[in-house]
Amino acid sequence: MNLYTKTLPPNLTRLLQDRERMLRTLISNLKGMVYCCLLDADWTMIYVSDGCLSLTGYKPEDLLFNHVISYENLTFAEDREWVRKVIEDAAYSSRHYDLEYQITHANGEIRWVHESGLPLFNEDQELVALEGFIQDITQRKRSEQLARDAEARYRSIFENAIEGIYQTSPAGQYLDFNPALARIYGYESIQDLSNSVSDIQCQIYVDPGKRAEYMAIMESRGQVQNFEAQVYKKNGDIIWITENAREVRDSDGQLLFYEGTVEDISERKYYQEQIEYQATHDSLTGLLNRTMLADRLEQSMHFADRHQHIVAIAFLDLDHFKLINDSMGHQIGDGILMIIAERLSECVRDSDSIVRLGGDEFVLLLTCLAKIEDITHTMRRILAAVSLPCMVDDLEFLVSCSIGISVYPDDGRDVNTLLKHADSAMYKAKQSGRNNFQLYTQELNQALTERIEIEYRLRNAIDNEEFLLHFQPKISLVTGKICGAEALIRWQPSEGPLISPLSFIPVAEETGQIEFIGRWVLINACRAASQIKALLGRPLSVAVNVSPRQFRHCDLVSTVERIILDTQVDPAYLELEITESSLVHDTPAFIKTLHDLKALGVTLAIDDFGTGYSSMAYLKDFPVDRLKIDMAFVSNLENEPANVAILKAIIALGHSLDLKVVAEGVETAYQQAFLHGIGCDEMQGYYFSKPLPLAEFLKLLQN
C-alpha cells in the first residue's frame, strides 16, 4: 500500500495511517480477496487481503510473491488463457475489468470466482500493477446451474411428451404448446399450428359448445378432468381427445391462463364402440340383437305416448327354414339369413328397429304409425320382399315367412305382453298356411282380412263381369211422377253373396281400382239411359255417383266427355253426384273441375249434403243443380225434432240458391208428407222403391 506514498506532513501522515488502518480492517473482513498483482506470467501477488485463505485455501503469505503457489497456477487450467486475454486487453486500454472463471482451491475443489479490477499506472503513465477484488461465487453458480438444469429437464419433458401440453388464454388462443399437441392435431410443426389456429372454440372443437362447457367446468371447479371431446385435425379428420387442465392465477388471484394436457383417445373410443356394437348387434346380419329388444321397445312406447302414435311389434319367422338349414348346411342357411335381413331393412323406415332374436326369428318394431292400416302396407311389402328368390352359392332358394303382430297400446302395455301376443299371432299365421301376417286383435284381424280379400277379388271383378247396376227412382213432388233415377253399383261375385258398395267402394278408393270401376259405371249408366229413352220415347235423368278419388286423381272431365260421345247420351240427362266430403280437398282445383264438367252440359248434385264439415258459403260458387239431403236427417225425423229445423234450413238454403232439393232415404208416409209440406222438390227412398235391376226398373217405368 505504501508503494507510492510520498513524504507527507506528520499530521496528514497520521491521518492517512488511521485511514489505512480502517481500510485494512474493512478489507480483511471482506468476504473475498483484495489483491494487487503484477502483470507477469504468474500474476505475482504483491498484496493480498486476509480473504485469501477462504477463497483459495492458501494463506496470504503462501500466495504473495508466489511463495508456495502462483495465482496463475490457481486459475483453472482451461480458463487461464482467456482470463489473461480479457484482463490484459482491459489493462492495456486502461479499462476496468469484470469476469467470472474457475480456480482450483487448495483442497482440490474447483471454485467459481468473480473478479473485478483495474490497472495501476505510475507517474510516467506506465502500467505497473493490477488492483482488484476476487469473490467466491460458487454457490450462486451452482444454483444458477441447478435452475438451468431443471428448466432444461422440464423443457425436455414438454418437448418430448407424447401428450399434448398447452397453455391457452381464456379467450381461446394458444399461448404455448408442445410439438405433441401439433402432432396430435395433425399440423406439421408448432409453427404450423400457431399460424393456423386462432380460435380454439371454432377451429378445434367439432361442437363449438364444447369450449363453453370446458370454461363452465373450469369456473366451478378450477380444473377439468378427463374432458372428452371430438376435435378436427388439420386435414379435417375428426378424432377423440381427452383433456386434463387447470387454471393458473397470479398472486392477486387474477386468471392468467389455462394449462393442460391433451391425449388422443380415438383408438380407445373406436374399440369401445366396437365392443358396444358387438354386444348389441348380431354378428351374422348386423341387425340389433336380443339384448336391445326390450330397450328399443320401451323407447318406442315412450315416443308413441308422446306423439299419440301406435307401435307395431311384428314377430317374423321364416317358414320351413330348419329344413333348408338341415339339408343344405349352415353356410347356405346363413347366406339366406343375411339376404333376408337386408331385405327387411329395406322395407322399414330408419326410425323402425329390426332385431334378430336368433335362428330364423326376427322382431320388427314399427314406430310413428297413426293407424292399424299403416301396418298392413309394410307387412305386404315384407311378405313380397322375403318371398323373392334368394341366390346363395349360385343356388336359388324360395323362402317365405309368417308374421304375427301386436300393437301398442291396444294389445298390451308392457314389453312381455306385447311380445307374447305378437308371438301367438305369429303361430296363428303359421296355422293359416304360412306366408301371411296376422294381427293379434281378433276383430281387427277379421276386418283387415276381409279388406285384403276384397282387394284381391276386386282385381278380376270387371273382367269377370261381376258388376251390375241397380236403379232407384226419384219422384218429383210437383208431378208425383218418376223424374229420374240414381244408378247404384252392385257386385255379384261368381261365388258368394252380393257385396254392398259400402264394403268395396272404400277399398277400391284406397287402391285406385275405383278409376276403372267408375268408368264402368258411367258407361253402363249411359247405356241404360239410352235404353230408357228408347222405351219411354223421351229421356230420363240418370244420376251416377262419383267418388272423391275419381274427382282428384283421374282425368274425370275427359273421361265423361269421351263416354258422352261414345254412348250418344244427351248430357243434360246425365247427373253426377259428388259427395260433400270431396269438397274438403283443394277447393280451387275442385271448382275448376265442376265448371269443366258443367261445360260438357251435364247436371251436378251434391250428395250426402249436411254431413260434410265444409262451410255452406261455398255453395254459391259451385255450378250445381241439386242438393241431396243426407238420409240421416230423414230417417229419424219422427224421433229427432232437431232434424226438422235442419231440413227446413237446407231446403230454404237450396231454394235461395235456385237449387232443387232432393231428400233420400224416405221410408215412411209420414216422412213423405212432412217433406212435401216443407217444400222439398224430389224424393228417393224405399217408400217409393228400392234400387232395382234395369229390367225391373224399366217395367216400373212402363206402369
Ligand code: C2E
Ligand atoms: P248414396 O249415394 O247415398 O246412395 C244411397 C244409398 O242409400 C244406396 O245404398 C241406396 O240403396 C240406399 N237407400 C235408398 N233408399 C233408401 C231408404 O229408403 N232407406 C235406406 N236405409 N237406404 C236407402 P247403396 O246402393 O248400398 O250405396 C251405398 C253407397 O255406395 C252410396 O250412397 C254411394 O255413396 C256408394 N255407391 C253406390 N254406387 C256407387 C257407384 O257406382 N260409384 C260410386 N263411386 N259410389 C257408389
Ligand code: CA
Ligand atoms: Ca248417391
Ligand code: CA
Ligand atoms: Ca247419399
